[in-house]
Amino acid sequence: MNLKDLSDYLGLSQTTVSRALNGYPEVSEKTRKRVQDAAAAHNYRPNTRAKGLATGRTMSIGHVIPISARHEIVNPIFADFIAGAGEIYSKNGYDMHLTVVPDTDEARVYRDIASKGSVDGVIVHGPLQNDPRIKLLQDLGLPFAVHGRSGRGDEDYNWVDVNNARAFERATNFLIDLGHRRIALLNGNEKMDFAARRRLGYLTAHGARGLTHDPALMFSDEMTEHYGYASVLRALDHPSPPTAFLISSIISSIGARRALEERGLQLGRDISIITHDDELSYLKNGEDLPIFTATRSSVREAGRICAQMVLDVIANPTSPPQHRLLESDLTVGNSTGPAP
Amino acid sequence: MNLKDLSDYLGLSQTTVSRALNGYPEVSEKTRKRVQDAAAAHNYRPNTRAKGLATGRTMSIGHVIPISARHEIVNPIFADFIAGAGEIYSKNGYDMHLTVVPDTDEARVYRDIASKGSVDGVIVHGPLQNDPRIKLLQDLGLPFAVHGRSGRGDEDYNWVDVNNARAFERATNFLIDLGHRRIALLNGNEKMDFAARRRLGYLTAHGARGLTHDPALMFSDEMTEHYGYASVLRALDHPSPPTAFLISSIISSIGARRALEERGLQLGRDISIITHDDELSYLKNGEDLPIFTATRSSVREAGRICAQMVLDVIANPTSPPQHRLLESDLTVGNSTGPAP
């Protein structure tokens, strides 16, 4: 059932039917009602492509997901973010367009997307420090918002980010307050902006307390289970091993726990860990401690905000860039204890 | 740059340019070369919507992701599956179209998708037992493939699934062989087909050994961290607590471990757990044991297979339904030990 069929059936012109359905005021209420009923009865939906062609808007937003060629991992955070963004899109009649690319030829994909005219805007995932994609998108004139940031010069594009630096500064301080002096950092890949900021927070806390950090206890890589496992073993093999671990991801945390189990170390007694993204933090102690984890639900919220941002830019292309720095909102407390 | 601009520039008709670019044989090689070079130089990409309108194919596949209204969780498995599917799509010039919906109005979304003509086919995620979506899609005549299955009568649609029943049967047997007699099952929501099959495998193993299962040790819900945490605590509070846990998801496994830590139970000594989806299984013991986990990489492979299936159906709509039952391919061994 297309517009022509429907209008033939109703004995009206396509125009009138279209107007009735799209809420134009010049249609008589009686006609509108008749049209709407018929449309509903015949399950009519305007063809998206035709509508897009005619209006010049696609009503869809692109998400480009870079995949490391090296590892078979996709950050699970992504799923929650998508869920949040999806909510906003549905609510506004938008679709979501996903492209999965090897991180090697991302630029090409953006160019494609722009010239194929398949989306009205784009969300950038997993920004690196000084990510070239941002300039590229600006040059292409494609509306976009970034989940995260990309180094300095954050003023001239739209982004939503959590305060990673502060989160890790707080977490580190918390462990220092418990008496820990050797704190290992299992960070993400520090080419990624979020990981660089986390590292910074970790270092800031050390600096403020006059503590020196030990590079041998600082790890950086894609946050797989195996990485968590292997890094913990390496840290423990250090002549002067850490008494606490600060872990960037729940997935790596599993590997880390496995390694600690193997070494017979009991959490909260022999060793402490704090894991970012760990939803369960608040369960163990109800105390109102400072906060530093970005949980699944806050990632989802970030998705909502980010999606809304692109829609805003599309609606009003000349408005100034928007920024949102989210503070995390859960309390500390996973398997942490005083230094042994 | 569109077709008209390009053909004007070349002094050719749109027809010829289109033919040259789409590999039609009647174009002279000289012209073709000239056209291709110009297209590349000007970064020309045919407009997707216009092409779609003209050909009647959208070159895009829809993925509909149901979200529980109740919980803020999205199965992380999804991300890996998407990654695999995305690879296949890119390779074949297809796009991926994502719709996130509250599980309450999924049917409407499928109807929308079908009548809006925005995709050539669909992948069904997270099938329930006797999922009504399958009949709906068959009625709508939309090509589709299911990730997973949907109860009995699996013959008349396309699916890719892992052998969940066998996986859990093996895992249970493995624990029984180690001497465990009280094995708790932390299953997913048993309305979902995969969870029902896992339960079945668990029960089959008990039945074959003449053991009775204790319903008080069998849990079923969405696989959140909190669910893992709470279920383990409940199981341990049982007058006759389990000596082992079989856990359906790595996310719940984290909660479970947290609970065990709190009770001071040491894995592999006081208590055993085996977690489905745990990538690290093979690390601890190199032994060549039977296999039962679906890992991230095999989920990715499932995504590839499933995507290829829809493309096949689209290319050849009359071909008989395809089925692929994947056996899992990693060895046992996470935090398991003999019964204490």
Next chain:
DNA sequence: GTGAAAGCGCTAACAT
């Protein structure tokens, strides 16, 4: 081997 023209399903000026 190349081009003119119709049409995919819709919207939006421009009538009336």
Next chain:
DNA sequence: ATGTTAGCGCTTTCAC
């Protein structure tokens, strides 16, 4: 308040 008409950018007959 309703209809006519001309596109949106492409593919595809049909003609030369």
